[in-house]
Amino acid sequence: MLSPLTSFAAETPHISLAPDTFFNIGPIPITNSMLLGVLGYALVIALFAYMARAAKTRSRNRFAVATLWLFEGLLNTIEQVTNNRKAARALAPLSITLFFFIVVNYWTGILPFVGPVTYNGLPLFRGLAADLNVTFALAIISMVTVQIYAIRTHGVFGNAKRYLRNPLRDPAGAFEGILELIAEFSRLVALSMRLFGNVFAGEVLLVMVGFLTNYFAVVALPFFMVFELFIGTIQAYVFFMLTIVFISLGTAQHGSDDDHAADKQLPTSHTPPDKRARPAAASD
Amino acid sequence: MAHISILTSFAETASTQKADLFTALGINWKLLILQAVAFLILVLLLGKYVYPIIIASIDKRQEQLDAGAKASEAAQKQASEAEQRIAAQLKQARVEADAIVATAHKEAGDMVAAAEARAASKAEHIVAEAKAGIESDIVAARTALRQETKQLVADATEKIIGSKLDARADNSLIEKALASEPKGNA
Numbered sequence: 001m002l003s004p005l006t007s008f009a010a011e012t013p014h015i016s017l018a019p020d021t022f023f024n025i026g027p028i029p030i031t032n033s034m035l036l037g038v039l040g041y042a043l044v045i046a047l048f049a050y051m052a053r054a055a056k057t058r059s060r061n062r063f064a065v066a067t068l069w070l071f072e073g074l075l076n077t078i079e080q081v082t083n084n085r086k087a088a089r090a091l092a093p094l095s096i097t098l099f100f101f102i103v104v105n106y107w108t109g110i111l112p113f114v115g116p117v118t119y120n121g122l123p124l125f126r127g128l129a130a131d132l133n134v135t136f137a138l139a140i141i142s143m144v145t146v147q148i149y150a151i152r153t154h155g156v157f158g159n160a161k162r163y164l165r166n167p168l169r170d171p172a173g174a175f176e177g178i179l180e181l182i183a184e185f186s187r188l189v190a191l192s193m194r195l196f197g198n199v200f201a202g203e204v205l206l207v208m209v210g211f212l213t214n215y216f217a218v219v220a221l222p223f224f225m226v227f228e229l230f231i232g233t234i235q236a237y238v239f240f241m242l243t244i245v246f247i248s249l250g251t252a253q254h255g256s257d258d259d260h261a262a263d264k265q266l267p268t269s270h271t272p273p274d275k276r277a278r279p280a281a282a283s284d
Numbered sequence: 285m286a287h288i289s290i291l292t293s294f295a296e297t298a299s300t301q302k303a304d305l306f307t308a309l310g311i312n313w314k315l316l317i318l319q320a321v322a323f324l325i326l327v328l329l330l331g332k333y334v335y336p337i338i339i340a341s342i343d344k345r346q347e348q349l350d351a352g353a354k355a356s357e358a359a360q361k362q363a364s365e366a367e368q369r370i371a372a373q374l375k376q377a378r379v380e381a382d383a384i385v386a387t388a389h390k391e392a393g394d395m396v397a398a399a400e401a402r403a404a405s406k407a408e409h410i411v412a413e414a415k416a417g418i419e420s421d422i423v424a425a426r427t428a429l430r431q432e433t434k435q436l437v438a439d440a441t442e443k444i445i446g447s448k449l450d451a452r453a454d455n456s457l458i459e460k461a462l463a464s465e466p467k468g469n470a
Contacts (some may be wrong), residue, residue, distance in 0.1 A: 018310025
């Protein structure tokens, strides 16, 4: 009785929230996302090495010019958000690497062999960004960086005061502090879940389009793949932008004690007073 | 004891459910830490060996652009100053040219007036000389005509009266006859 159902189920595409483990190296499980992640890491390193070489040799190659233009655009964006050239250069390695890392790993997840190539019935490859461990790790790194910069700006106690205030002296401030603390965790979860959700949904979309269109997948899939390339770029930019905005927010002065004080920017700030501005609140 | 058992079983259930959620989502703390460490190593390596090169290149290009912009600004300023100088020089040249033209006009006018005066004087002189010449010619012609007339009258008279008067008598008679003639017929 169940035979037709099970056979139908066996023909349905394999969709799993968690990456599939193939083997273990010591205590570390090796998953299909890690297998493709090796390619992702290699591509990111190759891309940056190429960019460095192109910058050194002043290459006029179109790809080199495009990637360096993108790099410079991201650097300028950090500078505009932080209002500080020196701080922008200090933040660049983390935030710009985040952008390129997410783009490359999002795009490698769209490659045609990701999904169809299987081993023991399980996809051999899976996009690294479609692994919640990776997106969580990236979000944790971002939020820890926010806290490091906030502590460097306000000091340990100054930063703690953003979250913990005396409820007897300032009940509203104490409540606001608790909300701020919750907001920090919600930002962490939102950063990781947003990226994971987009990548995973994209992969599921591609699998389902391929499954439903069957032999016509050759015609139908490229349109969705191009769409996913676009979404990947947008998501990488959102992650990059939110990271620097959170850092900027974390280093800005808040609270009633500082209401009349000039806004203090990042620790390396030498920004003239007229150029100092509170960064736009993140919509997270 | 029973209460403790219930509590432990509840805690165990909650813990199992939590572990199930994380497992279902694929969160594995070992993998998470591994991924975080791998990414941090990537950032550190790129930050140490790649970013300085790219950022230095961007800064250098920016400096060149700034220098170019400054040079352009300076060139524009110089061009503006040169334009102002040229405009001033042109204005001065126009004033000088106007003065020269005015002087030339005046001098030409003077020269024309002087030439006209000289020409008029010369014309008058020529006319006076011509008049004098004509007067002299008229006088000479009259004298010649008078002599010829005298001769003709003498000849005619000789033919009429058939004898020749002496020259003195002829002349005297002719002079008397001519003198009695009105002056305009002379």
